[in-house]
Amino acid sequence: MGRPGGQGPGRGGGGPMNARINREKPKNLKRTIGRLFRYIGKSSAILVALLGIMICVTVIDLLGPFFQQKAIDTFKIVGDKTIVDFESLTVYLVIMAIIFVISSVLFYAQGLLSAKLSQSTVFIMRNDLFRKISRLPISYTDNHRHGDIMSRMTNDVENVSNAVSSSITMLFSSIMTLCGAFAMMIYYSWQITLIAILTIPITILVSTNLAKFMRKYFIRQQKLLGKLNGEVEEMVTSYKTVVAYGKEEKAVNNFASESEALRKNSISARVWGSVMGPVMNFLGNFQYVLIAASGGFMMLKGLGITIGAIQAMLQYSKKFTHPINQIANQYSAILTALAAAERIFEIMDSENEVDEGKTEFDAENMKGEIVFKDVDFSYVEGKPVLKKLNLKVEPGQKIAIVGATGSGKTTIVNLLTRFYEINSGTITVDGVDIKDIPKDVLRKFIGIVLQDTVLFCDTIRTNIKYGNDNATEEDIKKATKTSNADRFIERLPEGYDTELTEAGSNLSQGQRQLLAISRAVLADPKILILDEATSSVDTRTEMHIQQAMVNLMKNRTSLIIAHRLSTIRDADVIVVLSGGVIVESGNHEELLALGGEYSKLYSNQFAGIAT
């Protein structure tokens, strides 16, 4: 079991909803944006193509009204009769048709490319993040809530994906349209443009403030939703306790009051959200009136402006307000995405596991001698777990480590496999400092069987082959024979091809343990560690596994951590850990005769029958 001697901070539990609440403002905006764009830039060909298409689309979008106006202008009123210049009308209509066919094709290409861009960006990002997670030291997964890591992998990456696929393209085309419309307006009349853009600061001010106000409610809504989620999850997972103590009514009442808070807040959020539209609408129309009035005024004063120009400007002013509106709408989505990106980069920035080992180590012909010399270690500074620990294990020896919870038994395993780094002292294998051995070599000659068996949702065969990918069918059969797992596997309807569901929940605890042992047998390590490997099976099942264990330990240096007498009695040496140091060592009989720590532990833990 992965608890570092009971010293590590709590972890586990905590569904993704905990993380979703954290929609705070990103802290280092500029850097995050830069890094995000570097990711998007990895698909630079698509990005360039997309930008090109967006420029074309924007230009065409601006040309549309131009030709439509021209086409309508071919209808002329002469006297009280309307005449049509049919020849030029057909020309304009054909041009329009061509433009729209082209723009539709471009739209389609834009849709495909932006999908491709967002998906490949996210694909690369997820892969990088996963590779990073697998390179992180164990202390990271021990000290962070798994639900939180999971939610970064899914929710946060999803948020970034949405931003890339919709917000960024929308933002870009909004800005382009804005610039284009602005240019066209200046072309017609810079004076009126000047008056018209007076509304822009107001629009920006109003929309950002309104968005900020809305965000308050939306964040509250997320929080309340998260709380509600948590409430349901907690009560449903602990449903037996709820029922056993008749607390259904209490649970319902709690839920109702939280649901009520969510209801109230959601109404406010909706109402404020719906205010945005009319306000923007008002500002847009205000600009419209402003242009019409100032245009009319200029015409009246004879300041050289034509009716056509005013009409065109009115058209473009509509194009003008739409993008500002969209930018305001995207504001919160983009902030959310940036906060998400920051959380992703936070993992990416964590220190990798150190692996400075360079020494050639002949693992084939190693003897398997382990020496801990003056080892100091603490998980949390100032709270030493091991103090100047000295321990020597001879090649082929079976050594058992006992001690109360929190005495540092598991820590020894964590240090030998370099899941954690020692503070001072040395650990050597066959006289070579383990720091100098490359980690993959080191871990290949050490095999571990843990209390909590880790099985993957795959076939039994693949799960056993986890110990050695190159194993043949024969090797696997031999391994399961050694571990006594062959009988139960062959009795299963699909034998080795049986799919394990939900990490092996369709097997009994004992069967799972046998699979873990088979895996270790197949790996054929020189050094074997059994960390409470049988403590979650009942004693009779353990007796069946016992033989498998004995077979497994043959010809290997073995470290056994256990609290059951049956598991440790036969060890060559038993060491007793207490307060971070070894207080006693010797074999079972010697230690009992000594009448110290071990005999005390022994009577507490094992021989309680006499109390």
Next chain:
Amino acid sequence: MKLAKYLKPYLFFAIISPILMIGEVMADLSLPKLMSYIVDFGIAEGGLEEIVDSGMPYEIMTALFGSDFTQMNVIITFGVMMLLIVLVGGFFGTMCAYTAAKASQGFGHDLRCDAYRRVMSLSIEQTDKFTTGSLVTRMTNDIAMLIELVEMILRMCVRSPMFLIGGTVMLLSLNLKFGVVLLCSLPLLLATLILVLSKSIPLFSTVQKKLDRVNSVVQENVSGARVVKAYVREDYETNRFSTANGELKDINLRVLRLMAIIHPVLNILQNLAIIAIILIGGIDIKNGIAGMSVGSVMAGITYVTQVIMSIMMVTMMFNSISRAIASGKRINEIMDSDPTVKSGLSDGSSDDIAVSFENVSFRYPGTAGEDVLHDINLNIKRGETLAIIGSTGCGKTSLVSLVPRFYDPSAGKVKVGGIDVKDYKLSVLRNKISYVMQKSELFSDTVANNIRWGKEDATLEEIKDAVETAQAKDFVENLPNGYDDYIAEKGASLSGGQKQRLSIARGVIRKPEILIFDDATSALDLVTEAKLRKALHEKMKDTTVIMIAQRIASVKEADRIAVIEDGTIKHCAPHEELMRISETYRDIYDSQMKNGGDISE
């Protein structure tokens, strides 16, 4: 749908909301008119002559300025009117949003509470069947989906049809030939939308499956990090993830590619319709057909755009409706499941609380195959301590689960105080019992409140007393905030033994008549466990205790020990007798005490 009844209390808001929407739509529809007044009469050359024949605009102007007004007056007047109408429309829109939110959120709140009440009344077997994850998503995501649907219907059910019908009528009134444009473009649009949606909706579930796969690989790697590292399989896992991730990417791309068709098709249809309108208008004008003018062509363009957009909205609405229907089904599944364990009527007698099993057989509901328990007969006297021992999976937990009616036996009867447990009121029955599990379920609350879970109105004295009995006093009082210490993350910061002792305190505080320990002392060392047994014995003499345990030392002193194997009770007797008669018991004893017991005896 059945769920519609939850909208009833908010019927007022639900009715008024669409009506308010009419106000907003009217404002939206009148804006283009006012804009055209500004252009036609305020800016265009000769606008002042035109306005005389225009009817209403002229009347408005003369009412305000008499017969003498300038084009500037026209611009300002209609400009101010525009802004006023926007304000009024905005007010109606916001009020519509408010009433819609009021109705939909109220609907959601009531539905949520009712659904939760239903969840809380379900029997254990039903929650097992639904699974935690699915219940959580039903209570949150699915209900959120329904709330959104109600809100959308209230806000859109008037808007889209009004635009659709209004637009069509207006278009046809301009020129019947314009109808041809609609007849050509609408079927094309609908066909595209239906094709895209019918192809993409089935893909959504595949997307979900692929996403689950990605999640499960991450989950396995995060919780199994030690094994991955120990076997140096980082590269293997990275490849495995990359495959899952790639499959997710591919399916996502397929969906997005399908969706990408909609926008260009809409764009081309809309603009071709505009071209067609101009063309038809132009031909008619050329042929001198009466009633065709520049203005009507312009109006035709506006209306045809509106109609096409509202068709688009309606289709999208169907898309959300189809998804909301799926959610509604999932909620109804909860609402329709009646608790299988139904409460009886009896208040029971309070003094005789013997527990007896009569020919009890049990199998988990919905499973085929062999019985978990078979033909169990057992009588437990008042104040007796009965221990149960047996290997993993032999049916110990199933047996004790029948007493508080977590499950009902498939045959036979379980009686408490001579009355069938099925005849008790559930609350009365469960109030007699404290059930402590091996895997302690603590709640995110203070230590004191977690213990109060057993007895709501417990005083601090009572809590301290219970904690002392449970042998938890030392560690609780050493917590940073003692009894007020907050237990986070289901007690992740506490050791297994500490958690177990807190749940024992919770069970003890209510002074139950029947105390069930389901391997609840497995993480305690034997000395502590012995102290606990002693304290229980002193303080709760009349309590019937049923305890499941793995260790011989834990069960040895019980009045009787039931040895269970393969779902039947092999023997039930005190320790000494079992040592004589039961081979299984001796086996267990040997496996634990081999060469050990003799030293301290």
